[in-house]
Amino acid sequence: MSNNLANRAALATPQQLAHRIRGLSDRAVAWIFVAPTIFLLLAVNIFPLIWTIRLSLTNFRTNRPNNAIEFVGIENYRKILTDADTWISLQATAHFLIWTIVLQVLIGFTLAYLINKQFRGNDLWTTLIVLPMMLSPAVVGNFWTFLYQPQIGLFNYVIAFFTGADPASFSMIGEVTLAPWAIVIVDTWMWTPFVMLICLAGLRSIPPSIYEAAECDRASKLRQFWTITLPMALPFLMLAVLFRGIENFKMFDLVVQLTGGGPGSTTQLVSIDLKREAFEKWRTGYASAYAVILFVTVFGLASIYVKALNKVKDR
């Protein structure tokens, strides 16, 4: 449209000026502007993806470049899906994913609801609550191992102070039963603010007139919460769950620093398992197949979820 306008203006002006108005055609400008982005994304995302798919069908090992590369078909995929370790990792990931989402949604929504009461100084406190999610997960995760030390760790001391247990009697990241919870706690500490901010945006999008109407109809506060607040904030909540779900399915940095996947393989999330296969055992072909499976899983689950989300939004 603006192109037409420029052309019309150009037609009505002397020749020399017309050239200057057109300069580069809009089409050319559009291509020049978009091309570098598309090129870079192709080079760093799509090309590697295609390469990964090709590698996933071979027995290539990065640490043995001189071995003949053989085409093995879907052998890698079959091995992964029948390997008990894969399922252990998927279980650990599911435990992590479900509990972090449940806790973050509950705490995040509650905080947003309270902040939305607009008490004095709420914006400063909101900012302070947001701080953990802005920081480097690896650096902070590494420091949490210090807080989790038996006896000398602050976390153990605080828990012991309130429960009366001996602070040296338990190790959050050293015990099989506690380690899966240790990573849930740190992730919840770090990412609850994210869910909170999205919920807050949702709550603030509800027009006050709806509450006024409900008040006139003498709907109780509880009723207002269930029939107005929650349904209207639901699309936002679902979006927060989507973002956290994708992020935590990919989770690597925080957990690798906290537990390194241990003890045993109790906190070995899929990304950590994948990293071991690819960069410690150097089974490149196998790991590539693993990567493809993970990507298809995220993409598939996310697409189904987005469909459901759109349905809720349209309601």
Next chain:
Amino acid sequence: MSYSITAPSSQQKWIAGILVITYALITLLPLVWIIATGFKTPADSISYPPKVLFSPSVEGYVNLFTSRSRVTPDDLAALGPPTTFYDRIVRQYDMVITGPSRYGERFMNSMIIGFGSTFLSVFLGTIAAYAFSRFKVPLKDDLLFFILSTRMMPPIAVAIPIFLMYRQLGLSDTHLGMILLYTAVNLSLSVWLLKGFIDEIPVEYEEAALIDGYTRFQAFTKVVLPQAATGIASTAIFCLIFAWNEYAFAALLTSGTAQTAPPFIPTIIGTGGKDWPAVAAGATLFLMPIMVFTVLLRKHLLRGITFGAVRK
């Protein structure tokens, strides 16, 4: 203020305020502990019960920036009296400073890669977002979705071919390699955020400029860019924070020359066990800029985080 039947009562506000502030104080405790531990002596840092009150020491910072080696008491005596305060601290433990540690270099790498990739991703993102916002780009929706979907890849999954590709191209463990990688990862965010900002600028301004004899390029640089400045700045902060915090790619693709601080800080060790005050000192220096940024620029940042949610 006019009375409203739906406004929370002052009692409700009090309760809400107390609960939120309690949560905030608990959630800040680990961060306060990082800063405090940086100023403890190694002995204080591992005392039981954990010390809340302690006499501050810069030992953690001295250990962070120096590498040291143990010497015999005789050699130490032969050296003569310590000349600087850091010499004095180190010699209490029968050690001498042998040189600077690698922390400074790693911090510089984080700066170079962080600012380099931020500049590139904001620059490319701005022009791409402008094109998506104003022109008919063929397959626009598909391209935009493609740009967004690149964020769903687990970093480790992409790291395998990138590791191989970078080895071939000689980009592994180089600043340029990391800058290009982080730029690509940040581009999806930057295009989406900036498209939102540019969509909000009325097209009429540019049309007026075009009629006045500006070329498309001039209209873009002289009319659109100044209007989008705030949006560009907050996008830049997001890109910077991502590049600053990133760990997975940095840990896998860098080892020496281009290693950034996040994979380095956890590897700081002292003699005989982990030197927690030095780790905490390194973490404090590394996290502090982001904390200060967040508090100072809270309005733009908080808006940016929820931006995607509110738009779509």
